[in-house]
Amino acid sequence: MVDTLCKNAIIKNLDLRDNHLRGVEAIIEAINKKIMPISLDLSWSGLKLEEVKILEYVLCKFTTITSLDLTWNKLGCERGKLIADVLSKNSTLTHLNLENNHIRSEGGKALADALCKNSTLTSLNLRKALADALCKNSTLTSLYININNIGPIGGEMLADALCKNSTLTSLNLIYNNLGLEGGKALANALFKNSTLTSLNLARNKLGQEGGKALADAISKNTTLTSLNLGLNNLESGGGNALADALYKNTTLTSLNLYDNNLGSEGGKTIADVLCKNSILKKLDLSWMILDQKEEKR
Template identity: 45%
Template sequence: MIALPNECLIEIFNKFKCNYRDLFSCLLVNRQWCRNVVPILWSEPLSHCRDRRLMRIYLLLLNVEEKASLIPLNISLPNEQKLLFEYMSYIISIDYYDLDEGIVNWLCEGHEHSNGREYTRKYLEFKNVIQIVKDSLIAMLIRTNKKIKYANLQKINNCKVVKLLLEILYKNSTITLLNLSRNEFSFEEIRTLADVLCKNTCLSSLGLQECKLGSKEAKVLSNAFYENTTLSYLNLSFNKLGDEGIKAFAEVLYENTTLTTLCFSHNQLTFEGGKTLAEALYKNITLTSLNIGDNNLGIIGSKAIAETLRKNTSLTYLNLYNNNLGFEGIKVIVEALYKNTVLTSLNIGKNRIGSEEAEIIAEALSYNITLTSLSLSGNQLGNKEGKILAEALCKNTNLTSLFLYNNPMDSEMTKEIEKMLCKDGTLTTSVKFRVKSSC
């Protein structure tokens, strides 16, 4: 039998990347297979960490300081032994949440859970222990890895781990995607993060959702984007930036040319913040996606955004979900679609859209040739409004996605709309319905 070259073996093993049990069995065939499989298996090890064998290896790599916090827990750590590989050197992705089940399985060895309910019970029983072990493991993973590209580190809330992470980010030139959502940072930590963003030249995506950030923190963070030239995606949803915080980022948009996606949903934004953003978008030609859903733009804010839509030549995605737009607000936004030639996706769900608004939207869709995705979910669209939209969409040959979740249409009406929309073969994506119960 002709031996396969190493390149072929690697290609074959990569096909089993998502089947870690088969990859584990390959480790035992011979040394060549083992050397090829280990880097693949350990590139994203946390996705397999429910396996206790992996957990033991993680725990073996803890240093004295990382072990110290585990001593009061009175749990037995694996005995020290020499490892065959530098496993941590292969890791490119870490996810904080993936550790939970592995820690539970390790703590409950010999008493494994057989179903989701039992796992939940054990998780709640050991919740505090799991958190402490997890913090030590994350500290070890951050300390020992030099090739990480993707890091999801939500809800750490451990100042020592956060400090270590920020120190690493100063020097790290590999992490491109970083999610730090649901962490409560001190003002000094935010200041340090801003300094990191000024110097880091690799990070392209940053998530800071639900971090209790206010206008004060927003001003500090926004200043970093005058110097940062690599970050293209920033998510600050579910914070308390307010109009002042949004103003700080809007001013950045006059000069920053790398940010392409901004998410400011659920940030106590009013018409003042909407006007400030709209003015910045007159001049900014690089931002392609803006999410300002779940705020309170109202009529004045929506008019400012609509005026921008008439002139902006870069924005392709706009989310105005649940913004108290009212009839006048919907009217001006929809009228802007007659002139806008770049917007492909629009979300105006949960804005109390009824018959009058449906008529306006239907008329605009008969003329607009660029919109491919439209969300009208969570409104007041019944059978009558559904028919109005369907008739207009039969003439529209570009819309490929229509979202009508949580509207008071009956099932017969939804079937009729789908039939009318698909009869000319132009709709390539299924219309999304969820019928709201009439009771």
């Protein structure tokens, strides 16, 4: 395969995911010598330090690689820093996926610093919080930090960044243990942020009070169109608050409340608002306990 790649000068998409090949280094060298793919997928490849160094060289030299997927490579801190160095120098990469790479805080800081310098990246999938970078980066529009356990403090840092950032439109924070305080901080950010259109806070232990805080925010927010609060134990109090917010909100078209134990009272208030709200197009109430009698069984 390496010989073929060396001779091929027109290939534009190269998918090498889930190969676990010792020959990955040779393949990258072939790319270096002969071809310039627009999209390169090296996910699940177990890239070693020397291979990442070669990849760094390739990305800094060739200007046609615009998309790179390094998902599940367990890059760690040192290799994460090399990728960060690429972002500081590369001027064409627009999509980068670093999901599940155990980059840790030091590697995360290097990536944050790189984002402050990078002016081309528009999509970054990274499960490490880079809140500080959001304050300075002016091109990133989508950020995914799923299942990273950033906790309430991480939520507060991101909330502060959202108050200053003016380009991010989509933020995904599924399963991050934000808790009540993190939820409140993000709710407060929604009062100030005017660009975010999609927010996913599913599985974050927000509780009734967190739901109420977010309900208050969306009753006044005029840019958010999609909100996911699934599996947050909002219960009837959170459901009632959200129903009241839907009477006032004029932009939300999608609301996900799956598995929130709203109870019969919360379910009724949500049902009532649907008769009057003409903006909401999608409502997810799956895995919901709407009847208190069923709840006791």
